[in-house]
Amino acid sequence: MGRRRKGRKVEKRVIPRLPKVFECPNCGYKSLYIEIKRKENVANISCGSCGITATLNVPPIYEPVDVYGDFIDKFYKGEIPIKKEKISEEKLI
Secondary structure (H helix, E strand, O other), X not given: OOOOOOXXXXXXXXXXXXXXXXXXXXXXXXXXXXXXXXXXXXXXXXXXXXXXXXXXXXXXXXXXXXXXHHHHHHHHHOOOOOEEOOOOHHHHO
């Protein structure tokens, strides 16, 4: 007499998701937020810890990951003007 066969384990597939917050090249913290305004074809990039802000013109099909790649390339080449904003406690709350 044989036993019952065990049921096959179904493995759950983890779907990788695109990040929404990125690592800042200036301070190293994971606090760089990218906001894309689709109607204006503009992306606003700002760091929550060191206060760096930048604005890039982007095509309408770009996602935050693509904008981050362009920002990193231009940051290390020194092509974009970087504005430092002083972060007040009101913005953090």
